[in-house]
Structures are given as structure tokens and as C-alpha cells.
Amino acid sequence: MLVSLTNTPRDYAWGSTDLIARLEGREPTGRPEAEVWLGDHPGNPAVTGDGRTLDAWLAAEGSATGAPTTLTFLLKLLAAGSPLSIQAHPSKAQAEEGFAREEAAGIPRDAGQRTYRDDNHKPELIVAVSDEFHALAGLRPIDDTRRLLALLGPAAEPLASRLERHGPEAALADTIAWLLSGDAQSEVDALIQAAADAPRGAGFDAELDLVAHVADAYPGDPGVIVAMLMNLVVLAPGEGLYVPAGVLHAYVSGLGVELMAASDNVLRGGLTPKHIDVDELLTVLTPAPGPAPRVFAEPAGEGLWRYDTPAPDFALRRADVRDDAAVQVPVSQATIVLATAGSVTVQTAEEAAELTPGRALMITPEAQGVVLRGSGTVYLATSGTVS
Structure with a gap:
């Protein structure tokens, strides 16, 4: 089954006023558009073609279609017009402990001073869509x-x-x-x-x-100097950056496809008016210096590429479809597909749907596989490991 997905861009202040609009081929709204969430995370679930939120759809229909009732991952389209906060994410054990502690303290989950909004870790992968994607990731070797x-x-x-x-x-x-x-x-x-x-x-x-x-x-923000200690990374289209727990990072500018474990836990370290808990940040921080954790796509079949990371929660593939040649994609788990270029038709044995830039859908496992045709690029996100 193919399930169409949409969502309204989140208007965080750091968002770009035009990158998502230009991708989708529409006029900019004039307001920042930062992230489009394409998942079932309760903070902002995607909406299916029949008007239900994806979390509600999975709870009602998931088992019958071979899909899980909840997803382990969250796919986003991210557009940075100005730098995001410098941040790190907790490990699974740290998230569970921190969430339990703040629950016991009675801090509302939507409170500004709340740090752990769920009990999950948040490893993440970003892949550049724009001509350049600028980021800070990891701490530069001290000699440099x-x-x-x-x-x-x-x-x-x-x-x-x-x-x-x-x-x-x-x-x-x-x-x-x-x-x-x-x-x-x-x-x-x-x-x-x-x-x-x-x-x-x-x-x-x-x-x-x-x-x-x-x-x-961010005039006078100490995070400006923290940034001076970090690796500056410039990604070309299709190049990726993997950020595991504890690694300090900040996205600076550009449009990318982001895939992460389904969590909203963020420990901030500057470049933000939001709550910063320095002691807690240092608890989760991995201060080891080294090169930026780049990820490059590996061949996974004709027209198909995969981004290998150690994260158990998600896997990402990219399909480059050219001249209407068929690209075969096996599907064994619920898979969210997001188009970033051209026009690509996703076809199962029973139905088909066309995707243009910014459009997305979910493939349920009963499809077992799809054929992609047309000319363009799509990203396919799923849980676990794919070959």
C-alpha cells in the first residue's frame, strides 16, 4: 500500500524563508520554514491522505498492512537559513535516566526548562540536497x-x-x-x-x-567561540554527516534530508535563546577531538545507494532514477519515501503514485518491493538495516 504524507513546515526562527518553497516549486510565504516532519512522532506527526495523523493511522492500520504501530525513526526535510543551536544528544541510557528524573520532578514535557522530552536517544544523519550544506560537527583536533x-x-x-x-x-x-x-x-x-x-x-x-x-x-553569544573549536564541514549534494550520541554539532545553512531516531531530546550549548543546562550538556558530551563524521553513499543496486551508519533505529537509501529506466527497490519494512528532484513514479503490483520535490509517501511492508521510474531523486527511510 502507498500512503501519501504531508505536513506543514515548522516555523523555527533559524529556518530559511525560501529553500523549502523553492524545492516544492511554490512562492515563499515570507516566514521561516525550518523543518517538515515526515513520521509519527507525537510532537508533529505527518498527515495521511485520508486526513488522519500518521500515528493514528499506524495504530489503526499498521498491523493489517505489516507496518509497525509506531516507527523507530523520524525523517525530516531541514532548511537552515541561519545557524541552529550548538547541541548534543544523549545516549539511550542517559535519555532514560534523564526522562525518569524530570518526570519524577513533575516538569511538564512542554516546559521551556525541560531537557528530556522522551526516553529515547537521537543519533542522526543529514544528507545535503542544496548545492552546499554547511555544518559544524565534532571537536577539531587541538593542534589545528x-x-x-x-x-x-x-x-x-x-x-x-x-x-x-x-x-x-x-x-x-x-x-x-x-x-x-x-x-x-x-x-x-x-x-x-x-x-x-x-x-x-x-x-x-x-x-x-x-x-x-x-x-x-548571535552577538556576544559564548557559542560563537565554542563553534571555533569545532570542525567546519561543507557537504555537496548527496554527501552525508552522521552524528551519534554525545557529539557536539550545529547545522549552519542549506537544505538537507535528515533522518534520526524518533526523539526530541536536545542538550544545547549556545547560539540559542532557549534553555541551556551546561552541567547536563557536559554529562552527555563526548569531548574527544577528531575529524568530522562524514558519510558517503555506497552502491546498493542499479540506481540505488545506501548510507551506512551504526544506528540501529534507521537506515537511509537514495535512488537516482534516470531516463525512465526502472530501479527495483526491495521493501521489507515500513518505508517513507521523499522526493528531492525531478519526477519519480513509485509503483507496486497494485498501485502507483508520482512524487515531485517535497512530496512524500509511506510504503507498507506488504508491497514487498517497488519499482521507481521517471527521472529524479528520492530518499527512502526505514528502520533497521537494509542491503
Whole structure:
């Protein structure tokens, strides 16, 4: 069975005013459009063709069609017009403990100071759709950060000295705690100005320009300097970034397809007016420095690609359909399909539906497989592992 899915874009302030509209071929509304949720998460479930929310549809129809009554994943179309908050997500055990603690404390789940809104972890994968997708992910190796700080002159000395005090992980955790404590505001302001004044051409131009860009959006925010400690990543279309529990990250600009475990647990570390619990962030943070966790698509059949991650909750494939040649896609689990380019027809043995950019549907397991025809690109999200 093919079940059409729609949803209204969420109007978070960091959303783009035109990226989703341009993808869908419609006039922009003039308001930020940040995320389109295509799943059954109770925070914003998708709507099926018969007007039911997807969570209600699965509860009523899932068993009869071979689909689960709830999904383990959430697929999103994400459009960043300005930087998202710097954040990390808890492990499954941390989420269960934190959720139970806040439930026992009687904190309403929709309260601004609430951190754990459910008891699940939230590993996530983002794949670029726009020509470029800019992100911060993971903490840069300290030797590289030292070379960057050397361009900033005396203003960088307090930060540089902290990075020398301990081993790399302890030094980074201590430095992030100091930056977010509220006791380092004068140093933060001086570093932001020094980054704006720093000479270009020494190998860190993009990082320095990013600091200036983020500072324009969040003047004086300590998260601007936390961002200076992170890997800057620029993804081309089809390239991905996998963020497991504990890894600090922030999406900066661009349009992407995001797939994650079905959770809304976020520990923030700057670039936001929302609640920041520094102690709790440091509890879940993995401060190990290293390269950004990029993911590249691997062949999975004619016209079909997969993005391998260790996440047990989801799997993502991409189908590139060309010149009406058939692309065969096996389906053994409930699968959500989202089109990002061209026009692709999804066909089972009994029915067919055309998808154009921004449109989505769910394939139920009883279909066993579909044939894709047309010319375009679709992403297919499911739970577990697919070959």
C-alpha cells in the first residue's frame, strides 16, 4: 500500500524563508520554514491522505498492512537559513535516566526548562540536497585549533592556555564549560573581535568567516567561540554527516534530508535563546577531538545507494532514477519515501503514485518491493538495516 504524507513546515526562527518553497516549486510565504516532519512522532506527526495523523493511522492500520504501530525513526526535510543551536544528544541510557528524573520532578514535557522530552536517544544523519550544506560537527583536533588561535593574537591567550592544561578531552570539556559558564564574557567578546580582525590567507579563512557570520546572528553569544573549536564541514549534494550520541554539532545553512531516531531530546550549548543546562550538556558530551563524521553513499543496486551508519533505529537509501529506466527497490519494512528532484513514479503490483520535490509517501511492508521510474531523486527511510 502507498500512503501519501504531508505536513506543514515548522516555523523555527533559524529556518530559511525560501529553500523549502523553492524545492516544492511554490512562492515563499515570507516566514521561516525550518523543518517538515515526515513520521509519527507525537510532537508533529505527518498527515495521511485520508486526513488522519500518521500515528493514528499506524495504530489503526499498521498491523493489517505489516507496518509497525509506531516507527523507530523520524525523517525530516531541514532548511537552515541561519545557524541552529550548538547541541548534543544523549545516549539511550542517559535519555532514560534523564526522562525518569524530570518526570519524577513533575516538569511538564512542554516546559521551556525541560531537557528530556522522551526516553529515547537521537543519533542522526543529514544528507545535503542544496548545492552546499554547511555544518559544524565534532571537536577539531587541538593542534589545528592552536594554529587557528595563533592568528588571533593576544585575545586568544586565555583560551589557548586552557587547551594546554590537561589531555585533549579534559582540556576541551574544561574549555567548553568555562566558555558557557558566564564568567568568560569579556574573553568571548575579545575573541569575536579578534576573529573579525584576523588576517586571511593562512588556511582558516572559512572558519574565521563562519565566526563572523555566527556572531552577526548571535552577538556576544559564548557559542560563537565554542563553534571555533569545532570542525567546519561543507557537504555537496548527496554527501552525508552522521552524528551519534554525545557529539557536539550545529547545522549552519542549506537544505538537507535528515533522518534520526524518533526523539526530541536536545542538550544545547549556545547560539540559542532557549534553555541551556551546561552541567547536563557536559554529562552527555563526548569531548574527544577528531575529524568530522562524514558519510558517503555506497552502491546498493542499479540506481540505488545506501548510507551506512551504526544506528540501529534507521537506515537511509537514495535512488537516482534516470531516463525512465526502472530501479527495483526491495521493501521489507515500513518505508517513507521523499522526493528531492525531478519526477519519480513509485509503483507496486497494485498501485502507483508520482512524487515531485517535497512530496512524500509511506510504503507498507506488504508491497514487498517497488519499482521507481521517471527521472529524479528520492530518499527512502526505514528502520533497521537494509542491503
